[in-house]
Amino acid sequence: MNLRTKALNLLLELSAGPCKCPAHSSANFFPVSSQLSSNEKEYAFEIISPTVRFGPGVTKEVGLDVLNLNLKNVCVITDSNISKLAPLKVTLDSLAKHQVKFEVYDQVRIEPNEESFKQAARFAIGSNFDGFIAVGGGSVIDTAKAANLYSSYPHADFLDFVNSPLGKGKTIDKPLKPLIAIPTTSGSGSETTAAAIFDYTPKKAKTGIQGRYLRPILGLIDPEHVLSLPERVSAYSGFDVFCHALESFTTLPYTERTPRPSNPSQRPTYQGRNPVSDVWAQFALSTLNKYFERSVFHSDDKKARYNMHLAASMAGVGFGNAGVHLCHALAYPIAGMAKNFNPEGYNKDHPIIPHGLSVVVTAPTVFEFTSPACPERHLRAAELLGANVLNAKKDDAGLILSDVIRTYMQKLKIENGIGALGYTEDDVPRLVEGTLPQVSL
Numbered sequence: 001m002n003l004r005t006k007a008l009n010l011l012l013e014l015s016a017g018p019c020k021c022p023a024h025s026s027a028n029f030f031p032v033s034s035q036l037s038s039n040e041k042e043y044a045f046e047i048i049s050p051t052v053r054f055g056p057g058v059t060k061e062v063g064l065d066v067l068n069l070n071l072k073n074v075c076v077i078t079d080s081n082i083s084k085l086a087p088l089k090v091t092l093d094s095l096a097k098h099q100v101k102f103e104v105y106d107q108v109r110i111e112p113n114e115e116s117f118k119q120a121a122r123f124a125i126g127s128n129f130d131g132f133i134a135v136g137g138g139s140v141i142d143t144a145k146a147a148n149l150y151s152s153y154p155h156a157d158f159l160d161f162v163n164s165p166l167g168k169g170k171t172i173d174k175p176l177k178p179l180i181a182i183p184t185t186s187g188s189g190s191e192t193t194a195a196a197i198f199d200y201t202p203k204k205a206k207t208g209i210q211g212r213y214l215r216p217i218l219g220l221i222d223p224e225h226v227l228s229l230p231e232r233v234s235a236y237s238g239f240d241v242f243c244h245a246l247e248s249f250t251t252l253p254y255t256e257r258t259p260r261p262s263n264p265s266q267r268p269t270y271q272g273r274n275p276v277s278d279v280w281a282q283f284a285l286s287t288l289n290k291y292f293e294r295s296v297f298h299s300d301d302k303k304a305r306y307n308m309h310l311a312a313s314m315a316g317v318g319f320g321n322a323g324v325h326l327c328h329a330l331a332y333p334i335a336g337m338a339k340n341f342n343p344e345g346y347n348k349d350h351p352i353i354p355h356g357l358s359v360v361v362t363a364p365t366v367f368e369f370t371s372p373a374c375p376e377r378h379l380r381a382a383e384l385l386g387a388n389v390l391n392a393k394k395d396d397a398g399l400i401l402s403d404v405i406r407t408y409m410q411k412l413k414i415e416n417g418i419g420a421l422g423y424t425e426d427d428v429p430r431l432v433e434g435t436l437p438q439v440s441l
């Protein structure tokens, strides 16, 4: 079997498996059994596009947005670091100006876990909030989604909505309160997604909660906020964008997905790559080529930081409709088993491997492996990232792209391999064990 067929077959086999991925797999809002009505391949794709508003200073509109939604008492969720910075101040000033009643919860854990989700939910329960505003990175936005969910289901068991097999995977069957997300990192794209990710500490594994009602109703993409991003946060969260774009551009096409659902409402959000998700992914890749390095090392380079902020949301919409694959699947145990890694610039009292780092650390190897399935796309991605591929051979596509990725990693001072994150060969079996359940990726 040639390499191309082998890689394609493996990807097809994985994509046909039941969804177990916490964050980036197709959200199964319906029981899997009800979707398995046909073994025919998919013939259609659908684009679910969240509402986002981009512009420097756009946060000051949030008070009016809250009034337009007729909200009377909102819960503002942030972390203890952002609570001292401009993004929160601008948000609260706008709420005050428009006489909106609010309370602030600033105890979000960076890389949240089940306890920190529950703590935020306890804050929200009983306060009679009719809306939420998240001001922060993916950790904050995901915590706000969880607080919104559990305050709307105050009697639910925490594991009810957590993805199976760790949780019970129950469907969120009613709309939640409106959530407005104001991202302050250029990374997760959580303002556009329908997932909330956390470390499930009993299993030392990341997992998540998914459901269309978790998605914020509005993302205010204000690039002024990312001017204060520390260098390492800018680098690591930027590599999350990098992998969202690369993976969604090289994931299986929607036409290869089987079985196709019998009811259009059951078409998964992560449908496979399609002409529209390609647009978002390619935009993000060429933006990364122009601005990633500049934005990391020059916090005062407004043009670079603004463009990276836009690219993060664009890549979010792209992967939100296409899906991602191996880098993300491998990242969950890498991040979930973090031992002693303490990155600079992160506000935390516990070891963490930031999500973007856990994702990119395997990327050079991943794309060398996946290249035979669609070498033209791997070459195109390398080109968008700045490589000259004029006379390149398809057989070399994987090596070319992984060299490009390595060059970005070196320039942006990214740790070289999982050994640098504290893992030894003895950890490999558990890392594999944690990866295999991410079937759909």
Ligand SMILES: NC(=O)c1ccc[n+]([C@@H]2O[C@H](COP(=O)([O-])OP(=O)(O)OC[C@H]3O[C@@H](n4cnc5c(N)ncnc54)[C@H](O)[C@@H]3O)[C@@H](O)[C@H]2O)c1
Residues within 6 Å of the ligand: 023, 079, 081, 082, 085, 110, 111, 112, 136, 137, 138, 139, 140, 142, 184, 185, 186, 187, 188, 189, 190, 193, 194, 195, 196, 197, 198, 225, 226, 227, 228, 229, 230, 233, 236, 237, 240, 345, 346, 347, 348, 355, 356
């Ligand atoms: N829900 C989803 O679809 C989705 C997708 C990808 C990642 N995630 C999750 O998002 C989390 C990572 O989020 P992230 O990378 O956006 O970062 P983060 O929210 O974890 O924040 C990282 C650090 O940067 C600081 N920070 C944030 N904005 C800042 C600013 N403007 N100025 C100064 N400091 C700032 C924070 O205080 C924190 O110390 C992970 O838990 C990951 O699993 C979720």
Ligand SMILES: [Fe+2]
Residues within 6 Å of the ligand: 188, 240, 244, 328, 355, 359
């Ligand atoms: Fe990600």
